[in-house]
Amino acid sequence: MTILVTGGLGFIGTNFILGHLAAGGDRVVDLDLATYAGNPANLAHLPDGEHLLALGDVRDRALVDRLLAEHVPRALVHLAAESHVDRSISRPAAFIETNVVGTFTLLEAARAHWETLAGADRDAFRFLYVSTDEVFGSLAPDDPPFTELSPAAPNSPYSASKAAGDHLVRAYFRTYGFPAVTTHCSNNYGPYQFPEKFIPLMIINALAGKPLPVYGDGRQVRDWIHVEDHARALSLVLEKGAPGESYNIGGRSERANLEVLEAVCRVLDGTDPLPVGRHMDLAVHVTDRPGHDRRYAVDSSKLEEGLGFMPGYSFPDGLEATVHWYRANRPWVESVTSGGYREWMRTHYGMEG
Ligand code: NAD
Ligand code: DAU
Numbered sequence: 001m002t003i004l005v006t007g008g009l010g011f012i013g014t015n016f017i018l019g020h021l022a023a024g025g026d027r028v029v030d031l032d033l034a035t036y037a038g039n040p041a042n043l044a045h046l047p048d049g050e051h052l053l054a055l056g057d058v059r060d061r062a063l064v065d066r067l068l069a070e071h072v073p074r075a076l077v078h079l080a081a082e083s084h085v086d087r088s089i090s091r092p093a094a095f096i097e098t099n100v101v102g103t104f105t106l107l108e109a110a111r112a113h114w115e116t117l118a119g120a121d122r123d124a125f126r127f128l129y130v131s132t133d134e135v136f137g138s139l140a141p142d143d144p145p146f147t148e149l150s151p152a153a154p155n156s157p158y159s160a161s162k163a164a165g166d167h168l169v170r171a172y173f174r175t176y177g178f179p180a181v182t183t184h185c186s187n188n189y190g191p192y193q194f195p196e197k198f199i200p201l202m203i204i205n206a207l208a209g210k211p212l213p214v215y216g217d218g219r220q221v222r223d224w225i226h227v228e229d230h231a232r233a234l235s236l237v238l239e240k241g242a243p244g245e246s247y248n249i250g251g252r253s254e255r256a257n258l259e260v261l262e263a264v265c266r267v268l269d270g271t272d273p274l275p276v277g278r279h280m281d282l283a284v285h286v287t288d289r290p291g292h293d294r295r296y297a298v299d300s301s302k303l304e305e306g307l308g309f310m311p312g313y314s315f316p317d318g319l320e321a322t323v324h325w326y327r328a329n330r331p332w333v334e335s336v337t338s339g340g341y342r343e344w345m346r347t348h349y350g351m352e353g
Contacts, residue, residue: 001026001027001074002026002027002028002029002071002072002073002074003020003025003026003027003028003029003073003074003075003076003077003238004028004029004031004067004068004071004073004075004076004077005017005028005029005030005031005076005077005079006030006031006032006058006076006077006078006079006080006106007031007032007038007078007079007080007081008028008030008031008032008043008051008053008079009030009032009034009038009039009040009042009043009053010032010037010038010039010079010080010083010194011037011083011188011190011192011193011194011197011227012079012130012188012227012230012231013030013032013038013079013080014039014042014043014192015190015191015192015227015228015230015231016077016079016230016231016234016235017030017043017046017051018043018231019228019231019232019235020231020235021046021050021051023235025235026074027049027050027051027052028050028051028052029052029054029067029071029073030043030051030052030053030054031054031056031058031063031064031067031080032053032054032055032056032080033055033056033057033058033080034055035082036194036340036341037082037083037084037194039192039332039335039336040053040055041332041335042192054067057098057102058078058080058098058102058103058105058106059097059098059101059102059105060105061105061108061109064105064106064109064110065109065112065113068109068110068113069113074121074124074125074126075125075126075127075128075238076106076110076126076127076128077128077130077234077238078103078106078127078128078129078130079130080098080102081095081098081099081102081161081162082094082095082098082099082158082161083158084158084194084196084197085134085156085158085159085289086196086289086348087158087196087344088156088157088158088161089156089157089289089290089291090347090348092157092161095157095158095161096157096161098161099158099161099162099164099165100161100164100165100168103129103164103165103168103169104168106127107127107168107169107172107178107180110127110178111172111176111178114127114178114179125179126179126180126181126238126241126243127169127172127178127179127180127181128180128181128182128183128234128237128238128241129165129166129169129180129181129182129183130183130185130234131162131163131165131166131182131183131184131185131246132159132162132184132185133146133184133185133186133187133223133248133250133296133298134154134155134156134158134159134162134293134296135152135153135154135159135162135163135166135184136150136151136152136153136184136296137152137153137154137155137159137293138153138155138293138294138295138296139294139295139296139297140294140295141294141295143295143297144299145223145250145297145298145299146184146248146296146297146298146299147248147299147302148184148245148246148247148248148302152166152167155291155293156291156293166182166246169182170182170244173243173244174244178243179243179244180243180244181237181238181241181242181243181244181245181246181247182245182246182247183233183234183237183246183247183248183249184246184247184248184249184298185225185230185233185248185249185250185298186222186223186224186225186249186250186251186296186297186298187222187223187224187225187251187296188224188225188226188227188230189224189225189226189227189318189319189322190226190227190228190318190321190322190325191227191322191325191329192227192332193227194336195333195336195337195341196341196344198257198260199260199264199319199322200322200326201213202260202261202264203264203268203322203323203326203327204326204333204337205282206264206265206268206279206282207268207272207326207327209274209282210282210351210352211282211283211284211351212261212265212279212280212282212283212284213284213286213349213351214257214258214261214283214284214285214286215257215285215286215287215288215289215292216285216287216288216289216292217285218256218257218258218261218283218285219256219257219258220256220257220292220293220294220295221254221255221256221257221294221295221296221297222254222255222257222260222295222296223250223251223252223253223254223296223297223298224251224253224254224255224260224315224318224319225249225250225251225253225311225313226251226311226312226313226318226322228312228313229251229311229312229313230249232309232312233247233249233300233303233309234249236303236307236308236309237303237307240307241307247300247302247303247306247307248298248299248300248302248303249298249300249303249309250297250298250299250300251298251311251313251315252300252311253311253314253315254295254297255315258283260319261280261283262280263316263319264279264319264323265278265279265280265282265283267319267320267323267324268323271323271324271327272327286349337353341353
């Protein structure tokens with residue numbers, strides 16, 4: 001048996017595929033364009049019999065049709081996306097192309113493929129759309145967490161493009177009976193995350209003694225989940241989720257950004273002390289992100305009570321392990337922080353990457 005995964009060279013895709021194979025899961029065909037955020041070296045050690053890389057674009061209908069016809073996957077797990085909110089603010093077009101047109105292309109191709117299946121194969125086929133809690137917008141401090149019934153209220157071009165995918169997936173289930181399932185996960189952290197995102201950026205800048213740019217007052221709240229817990233939840237939803245349903249995935253771990261940064265700095269003060277002062281002294285408050293969502297929090301009781309999910313990592317343990325992963329994997333960090341990354345650091349923060 002085979003599953004088709006998109007975006008397997010990225011942060012969550014890499015962790016999902018490694019977890020899926022370690023659990024004895026079926027072969028993975030991985031459609032990925034290897035953008036700046038996708039790293040072929042992450043999975044290069046896997047034999048083709050376990051992980052076959054198909055380099056290409058999710059918008060390429062002919063390629064997607066060929067992969068579906070050749071490998072006849074039992075499921076498609078759609079992770080590929082442009083995923084960084086700040087980039088969506090400065091250059092939104094790629095987000096519409098990949099996240100909206102790409103998701104539409106995959107839905108069309110997968111629906112045509114599913115319609116050729118019969119009997120048990122047709123009943124078992126699943127399309128898993130990996131969406132985000134950001135589609136629900138921003139919460140006030142005392143609001144209850146997002147549920148699956150929270151209305152869509154995206155505030156950035158990124159979250160709007162992901163919400164467009166949500167709507168398409170819903171419409172394909174309602175109109176065609178196409179067996180699609182959606183997940184909305186909160187902020188992930190862990191190994192292989194591209195260091196434009198908050199936690200790895202803070203770790204590698206702190207290790208280099210560089211400024212730690214905190215947007216605005218740093219009191220924005222995110223609900224952090226370790227990426228391996230997210231990956232396990234995706235496997236659970238793939239096997240047991242009901243077509244047409246959506247499932248929230250959260251870490252039960254709301255933290256303000258400054259609190260997260262202090263925790264990162266505390267670990268590094270112990271392992272890599274600065275000659276003078278503490279790592280937290282490197283923090284600088286910079287101009288806030290336009291339209292910055294103040295708080296995300298996710299109610300995952302449907303997943304927990306319905307499918308038996310529980311996050312395995314506590315945030316302090318997961319964060320400490322993540323800091324150690326970046327300390328121990330400097331060659332990986334160097335391989336992904338070359339030309340394009342330096343350019344992003346210069347244009348977005350006015351600092352050398
Ligand atoms: P990422 O940016 O690390 O990886 C994205 C991957 O998609 C890369 O390998 C990239 O090469 C690939 N890709 C981009 N455009 C493509 C295209 N046109 N065709 C084929 N491949 C393409 O992203 P991530 O953080 O791993 O997120 C994966 C998915 O999970 C995304 O859909 C994102 O919206 C969702 N998500 C992420 C988080 C998070 O905290 N990171 C939380 C919830 C949901
Ligand atoms: O909630 C799920 C989402 O989490 C995913 O859908 C997105 O793909 C993922 O990127 C993430 O979005 P955020 O915008 O929450 O993550 P980011 O790591 O960019 O920022 C986390 C918080 O840290 C946010 O409040 C902005 C802040 N921040 C971020 C950066 C990069 C800073 O203060 N300084 C920074 O330099």
